[in-house]
Amino acid sequence: MRSCPQSIAGAFVSKGGGAWAGRILIGLWATPSVARADAGGGTPSLFMPVAEPAQSILDYGTLLVLICAVIFVVVMGLLTFTVIRFRASAADNDEEPPQVYGSDQLELAWTIVPVLIVIVLGLITAGRIVALQKDTRPEGSLAVRVVGHQWWWELEYPDLGFVTANELHLPLGQVAFLTLESDDVIHSFWLPQLAGKLDVIPNRKNTMWIEPQKTGMFVGQCAEYCGTQHANMLLRVFVHEPEDFERWVREQQLEARRVDAHAEGRALFAQTACVNCHTVRGLTEIGSFGPDLTHLMSRTTLAAGAAANDEASLVDWLTDPDHIKPGVRMPAMKLSHSQIARLAGYLSSLE
Amino acid sequence: MSASTETRVPEAAKRTTSGWSQSLHDWVTTVDHKRLGILYIGAGFFFLVIGGVEAILMRAQLAVPANTFLGPQEFNRLFTMHGTTMVFLVGMPIVTGFGNYLIPLMIGARDMAFPRLNAWGFWMFLLGGIVLYMSYFASMGLYGAGTAPDVGWFAYAPLAGKAFSRGNATDYWILGILISGFGSVSGAINMLTTTLTMRCPGMTMNRLPLFVWMMLVVSFLMLLALPVLTGAQVMLLFDRFMGAHFFDTQAGGDAVLWQHFFWFFGHPEVYILMIPGFAYASEIIPVFSRKVIFGYSFMVAATLAIGLVAVGVWAHHMFTVGMGKGLSVWFAVMTMIVGIPTGIKLFNWIATLYGGKILMRTPMLFCLGFLGQFLVAGLSGILLSGAPLNWQLSDSYFVVAHFHYVLIGGLVFTIFGACYYWFPKMTGRLLSERLGRWHFWLFFVGFHLTFTTMHVQGVLGMPRRIYTYPVERGWEVWNAISSSGAILQALGVAVFLFALAQAFRRPQWAGPDPWNAWTLEWSTSSPPPAYNFLTIPEVRSRRPLWDLKHPDDPDWEHE
Numbered sequence: 001m002r003s004c005p006q007s008i009a010g011a012f013v014s015k016g017g018g019a020w021a022g023r024i025l026i027g028l029w030a031t032p033s034v035a036r037a038d039a040g041g042g043t044p045s046l047f048m049p050v051a052e053p054a055q056s057i058l059d060y061g062t063l064l065v066l067i068c069a070v071i072f073v074v075v076m077g078l079l080t081f082t083v084i085r086f087r088a089s090a091a092d093n094d095e096e097p098p099q100v101y102g103s104d105q106l107e108l109a110w111t112i113v114p115v116l117i118v119i120v121l122g123l124i125t126a127g128r129i130v131a132l133q134k135d136t137r138p139e140g141s142l143a144v145r146v147v148g149h150q151w152w153w154e155l156e157y158p159d160l161g162f163v164t165a166n167e168l169h170l171p172l173g174q175v176a177f178l179t180l181e182s183d184d185v186i187h188s189f190w191l192p193q194l195a196g197k198l199d200v201i202p203n204r205k206n207t208m209w210i211e212p213q214k215t216g217m218f219v220g221q222c223a224e225y226c227g228t229q230h231a232n233m234l235l236r237v238f239v240h241e242p243e244d245f246e247r248w249v250r251e252q253q254l255e256a257r258r259v260d261a262h263a264e265g266r267a268l269f270a271q272t273a274c275v276n277c278h279t280v281r282g283l284t285e286i287g288s289f290g291p292d293l294t295h296l297m298s299r300t301t302l303a304a305g306a307a308a309n310d311e312a313s314l315v316d317w318l319t320d321p322d323h324i325k326p327g328v329r330m331p332a333m334k335l336s337h338s339q340i341a342r343l344a345g346y347l348s349s350l351e
Numbered sequence: 352m353s354a355s356t357e358t359r360v361p362e363a364a365k366r367t368t369s370g371w372s373q374s375l376h377d378w379v380t381t382v383d384h385k386r387l388g389i390l391y392i393g394a395g396f397f398f399l400v401i402g403g404v405e406a407i408l409m410r411a412q413l414a415v416p417a418n419t420f421l422g423p424q425e426f427n428r429l430f431t432m433h434g435t436t437m438v439f440l441v442g443m444p445i446v447t448g449f450g451n452y453l454i455p456l457m458i459g460a461r462d463m464a465f466p467r468l469n470a471w472g473f474w475m476f477l478l479g480g481i482v483l484y485m486s487y488f489a490s491m492g493l494y495g496a497g498t499a500p501d502v503g504w505f506a507y508a509p510l511a512g513k514a515f516s517r518g519n520a521t522d523y524w525i526l527g528i529l530i531s532g533f534g535s536v537s538g539a540i541n542m543l544t545t546t547l548t549m550r551c552p553g554m555t556m557n558r559l560p561l562f563v564w565m566m567l568v569v570s571f572l573m574l575l576a577l578p579v580l581t582g583a584q585v586m587l588l589f590d591r592f593m594g595a596h597f598f599d600t601q602a603g604g605d606a607v608l609w610q611h612f613f614w615f616f617g618h619p620e621v622y623i624l625m626i627p628g629f630a631y632a633s634e635i636i637p638v639f640s641r642k643v644i645f646g647y648s649f650m651v652a653a654t655l656a657i658g659l660v661a662v663g664v665w666a667h668h669m670f671t672v673g674m675g676k677g678l679s680v681w682f683a684v685m686t687m688i689v690g691i692p693t694g695i696k697l698f699n700w701i702a703t704l705y706g707g708k709i710l711m712r713t714p715m716l717f718c719l720g721f722l723g724q725f726l727v728a729g730l731s732g733i734l735l736s737g738a739p740l741n742w743q744l745s746d747s748y749f750v751v752a753h754f755h756y757v758l759i760g761g762l763v764f765t766i767f768g769a770c771y772y773w774f775p776k777m778t779g780r781l782l783s784e785r786l787g788r789w790h791f792w793l794f795f796v797g798f799h800l801t802f803t804t805m806h807v808q809g810v811l812g813m814p815r816r817i818y819t820y821p822v823e824r825g826w827e828v829w830n831a832i833s834s835s836g837a838i839l840q841a842l843g844v845a846v847f848l849f850a851l852a853q854a855f856r857r858p859q860w861a862g863p864d865p866w867n868a869w870t871l872e873w874s875t876s877s878p879p880p881a882y883n884f885l886t887i888p889e890v891r892s893r894r895p896l897w898d899l900k901h902p903d904d905p906d907w908e909h910e
Binding site: 042043044045046047053054056057060061064065068071072075076078079082083086087088092096097098099100101102103106107110111114115117118121122125126128129130132133150184185186188190192193195196197198199201202203204206207219220221222223224225226227228229230231232234305326327 | 422423424427501503507508509510515600601603604605606607640641642643645646647648649671672673676679680683684687688690691694695697698699701702704705706707708709710711719722723726727730731733734736737738739740741742743745746747810811812814815816817818819820821823824825826901904906909910
């Protein structure tokens with residue numbers, strides 16, 4: 001078993017001065033001791049858009065950057081030239097340079113030029129805002145309801161009749177219309193390669209749209225600080241060809257698999273407090289506080305991206321959720337090793 | 352205490368003659384604006400070191416991905432305390448401190464208008480800082496170990512509400528800032544009243560040093576902005592203890608309302624911190640260019656314009672909350688308009704340099720660094736004001752880079768410049784020029800390593816306020832560079848502290864006017880006597896000492 005990050009973290013308060021210096025050194029140079037699950041997915045750079053409106057935002061941003069770059073070169077050039085050219089030399093006498101008190105013409109010039117730049121930028125910006133913000137659901141779009149929780153994403157496809165978590169699946173070329181709601185505090189839904197972020201606010205329904213233009217897996221994460229595990233509220237989006245998306249939808253619509261080999265684990269799940277928070281369609285549908293587990297194994301990560309989704313991580317997770325994600329809302333259920341093994345076996349059968 | 356006083360009151364003298372306790376007594380009971388100014392600045396630097404240590408711990412955690420140096424709660428507390436400390440306990444007191452010290456000297460007055468209020472303000476500020484840091488030891492009370500607030504320096508609702516922030520950490524945050532706010536407001540009332548009523552003969556508004564003009568605008572902004580924050584914090588206390596539901600979303604409260612209140616304070620706050628930086632630069636750049644400030648009245652007008660626009664741009668911190676299109680357009684355009692008066696200032700400073708004899712002394716180095724960095728800060732501000740691009744960059748490391756460019760690249764650089772420039776006036780001693788250069792270059796290189804790279808993390812999709820990040824995001828290299836820069840910045844500050852110590856161990860005496868400057872504070876001794884001026888000066892222009900030094904070509908012939 002790996003060393004528990006929480007116990008190292010706890011040492012922050014309790015250890016003495018010597019350990020401190022050592023820990024700063026470790027902090028700077030040691031290799032990470034906990035292997036992270038979220039390998040893959042690449043860099044969510046906004047210079048690599050794969051959808052609208054991210055592409056339009058990049059085009060607009062590039063224009064802004066170009067204008068600012070020109071201003072930068074002109075002003076910085078002027079500043080650098082002035083400082084070099086008028087630097088006092090050792091040969092200078094004590095005489096003061098000519099005193100110039102000001103010039104109305106110059107002031108007028110460097111007022112009017114920025115005013116013109118602001119007018120142009122303002123008009124372009126206003127146009128882009130109006131074009132990119134869509135408040136009503138477009139014809140033929142795919143509806144997705146996103147609910148932010150501390151610290152995971154609930155993803156509901158209301159017209160298709162199922163709920164999943166943390167991994168959004170979208171078909172290529174169809175507009176997805178997302179409704180964002182929060183169950184607790186403010187979160188922010190951000191997939192840099194697909195769209196700008198939008199806050200997920202309790203008592204509000206924000207809407208955004210995404211039109212994927214490229215298949216593949218892309219990453220993002222919560223962008224508004226939302227408490228202890230804000231850092232591990234990761235998001236993945238899988239963009240499929242329409243037919244692959246159809247197949248994924250059909251699988252998600254099925255009830256949970258019942259594998260006889262895992263009957264014991266299933267019974268254990270149904271009898272313990274798991275069911276208070278988690279739904280497994282076809283077995284129990286009471287819980288809604290935690291992620292829907294009906295097709296748990298169709299997801300690549302566990303705990304909103306904090307660990308890889310495999311049986312070993314599941315055992316780890318069920319034994320001590322805090323070990324993988326310190327501060328997580330899921331409690332350790334205090335089960336025996338054999339119970340955990342059976343439960344993990346059952347959960348890994350939920351494909 | 353003089354010998355004659357001692358013989359007259361021997362009993363009192365017995366109790367107070369011991370050197371350090373007498374001096375401590377003098378400093379604690381002082382109502383002298385100069386001593387209070389030094390106390391404000393000293394306390395600000397004390398908290399700067401604390402906030403800096405917090406920053407270094409965070410950079411150590413983020414130096415490598417998936418690090419376990421700090422746990423999430425520790426990290427979240429650190430960035431909350433770092434932000435709160437740097438804004439309220441470093442920026443505000445240093446800005447108020449220089450204002451306190453310099454305004455009476457620059458306008459030829461013997462003290463501030465309300466010396467006792469001034470002392471009260473300082474001690475309230477310090478009490479606020481102590482209350483905030485008491486949270487580390489006291490805020491969980493009987494429930495368990497100590498803990499500092501972890502809601503972020505803008506304490507968004509409902510995360511700061513009772514349901515999500517249990518214990519009393521957030522209450523310490525509220526009360527600490529609320530109390531230090533009394534200090535800032537009383538300081539603002541004092542600076543305002545002093546400037547408006549206590550100018551020496553001939554010191555018309557049109558002849559005020561730009562420093563004083565800018566601090567006047569800052570005082571107005573403080574009076575306008577801080578009460579809004581205080582009011583919102585009282586509402587939050589009502590939510591947390593008295594069953595109110597202003598921001599309590601579970602009972603139908605409004606999370607976005609808090610953001611409007613907070614940023615209605617928070618954006619003017621940026622100018623409260625930045626305009627003093629302009630003020631220092633506007634005094635230092637002319638003296639080390641050996642030229643009068645270019646376009647004095649346009650500089651004043653631009654400052655007033657910034658103050659005016661400052662109160663109409665707050666929701667550009669909220670482009671991602673889902674505002675209507677109309678509001679997004681309004682706040683985007685208003686924000687771009689800020690670029691016009693700040694641009695005018697930048698051009699006027701460059702025009703002041705142009706044709707001068709630029710002396711590369713330490714205060715000037717810091718001001719030149721400021722000019723370049725402030726240009727970048729302004730331009731990244733323009734990028735952020737474009738709402739659609741803001742949807743991408745908001746709450747990312749790009750924003751972290753932007754506001755550190757403003758607050759460090761802009762404010763902290765000019766504060767260091769101001770320290771080197773006015774330290775001789777405050778103590779009679781010059782700071783070492785050699786150490787000053789080391790300080791500048793270490794801090795300059797460290798600053799750019801840390802914060803210039805942060806723009807990159809931002810566009811690569813790294814959100815702010817995460818205590819860890821996965822491997823293979825492509826953020827590793829950039830974060831490692833950012834962290835290494837933090838070490839250089841810390842070294843720079845260490846050199847500065849060493850230079851301060853050295854100035855007391857091996858003094859280089861400065862004399863009344865070491866920079867051959869032109870404003871009134873340089874006409875009195877260094878440090879000035881308690882009453883500042885033997886006789887109240889009389890001025891005829893904006894540069895009274897220039898007139899004195901150049902009777903053949905005085906300023907009043909040109910104004």
